[in-house]
Amino acid sequence: MATMDAVSGLRSFSFDTELNEEEKKLLFLRARSAGLTFCGCAHAVYLCSLVHSLRRIIKSHTVNTGKDGDLCVGILGMGHMGKQLLLSILGMTGIKPSHIKVSTRTPQSAVESVHSEVECFCDNRRLAAWADILFLCCLPSDLPKVSADLHSHLEKHCLVYSFTSAVPVTRLARLLGHSFILKPQYDFVPSESADVWLSCSHVTTALTDPLLIEASSPLEMTGAISLGxxxxxxxxxxxxxxxxxxxxxxxxxxxxxxxxxxxxxxxxxxxxxxxxxxxxxxxxxxxxxxxxxxxxxxxxxxxxxxxxxxxxxxxxxxxxxxxxxxxxxxxxxxx
Known part of the structure; x- marks a missing residue:
């Protein structure tokens, strides 16, 4: 028998009922956060899918060197963005879990949210030396230490993809001593259209929604978010x-x-x-x-x-x- 939400549709039970007018002006931050997380994961999945496909095509067109053609993906940081990104890559690409590794300061606490075949450890240099794509999901305050760990340990072919906010790609290139860096630069202008992202409570489920996929299309973005x-x-x-x-x-x-x-x-x-x-x-x-x-x-x-x-x-x-x-x-x- 289906369960019923007893307070569904009752305005007095919504969380924003007791907010004052100044506080209500900040409600757009919920949509902004959800939208940026969704778009970040969706665009990272797109990149991984393209690179994974290209590497497989290259392998089929060249002499077999004995190397595995599958893409090796590293995720540095297992906060909110890192966890959502991991789940998205596992659920939306053909990349094997064994070809994904995670480095975090607290691997013991992160193991529960990691696929059993995804190796989780605390060694940024090891991750940098192994990965073909390295996703930076660390806080700006952690960047000096992370940069010191990664500097001189990144292979030239390793594509660094940064989600670290407030750090321009030019500065990141100097910190890492590395020029193969991709950083999405999102712009958000508060508007009613941003409400489309409020349904993104579970990113992996939202990634199957055609309306949200349409809204996040990089060159045709809607929902108050844009990407150049x-x-x-x-x-x-x-x-x-x-x-x-x-x-x-x-x-x-x-x-x-x-x-x-x-x-x-x-x-x-x-x-x-x-x-x-x-x-x-x-x-x-x-x-x-x-x-x-x-x-x-x-x-x-x-x-x-x-x-x-x-x-x-x-x-x-x-x-x-x-x-x-x-x-x-x-x-x-x-x-």
Whole structure:
């Protein structure tokens, strides 16, 4: 027999009944917090799915080196964001739990919320040396110690993805001595549309909601939250760097990256060498020659050929948005 909420619909029992007018003005913070957590997890899942797919395609197109092609994901910090991120990656990607590791100051207390196959320890340097993608979910106050731990221990190919607020990507690059860093920069403008995020009490459940997926689409965001083109540029340059680290020629790199998007949209748009680098360099780049390594800290803070291309190409924006929605609406789950 179904249970009934005895106070459902009774306004006098809602938590905000006793708030004064000044306090009610702060209610938007609930929606802001829920929305930023949801979008952060959704966009991280999107990135992991793209990188995981690309690495598998690269492995199938290159000589077997004996290395495992699966993506290795590290999460540094197991506070609210770290826990939600872990659950999202486990539930929404095809990444094996054994390919996810967590470093936290209190691994004993975090074990209960971690999948049995996810290794949890307290060793930031060990995590940095192992991970292909390293998510920073630490507080700004912890960043000096974390930076000291990670400095000189990050492999060049390791993509650092920072959720640490109030620390710009340029400063983080200096602290870590590392330029392969991606940091989403969200803007929030309080409005009634932000209420859409109030249903995100459980992020993993919310990630299956088509309306919330639509609202979080990076280039078409609604719900009072926005994310600039620079983040999308950073994602695409990350994919390019992964191809470069695998010594793929520019022609093969473009073909593989385009393959991640071409089946997700009816818009037939192709990324070319000129989309990523200046036309003079692109014209001299041989098909079998890899692209140059791109500094993501520069790519997110300066005007790049890719930013100019995306800004003026609505078809490519639609293509990227379609890929985002498709990946989240039909996630590949680990079996």
């Amino acid at each position: 083109l620079n983040w999308v540029c950073g994602v695409l340059y990350s994919l390019l760097n992964i191809c470069t680290s695998a010594s793929l020629g520019s022609s093969d790199a473009l073909s593989l990256i385009n393959s991640l998007f071409k089946e997700k949209s009816t818009h037939a748009v192709q990324l070319t060498a000129e989309s990523f680098i200046c036309s003079s360099y692109a014209s001299s780049l041989l098909r079998e020659e890899p692209f140059p390594w791109i500094s993501l800290s520069d790519a997110q803070t300066k005007e790049t050929p890719l930013l100019c291309f995306l800004s003026s190409n609505k078809s490519m924006q639609h293509c990227i948005s379609a890929a985002y929605k498709s990946l989240l609406e039909t996630p590949v789950k680990y079996k």
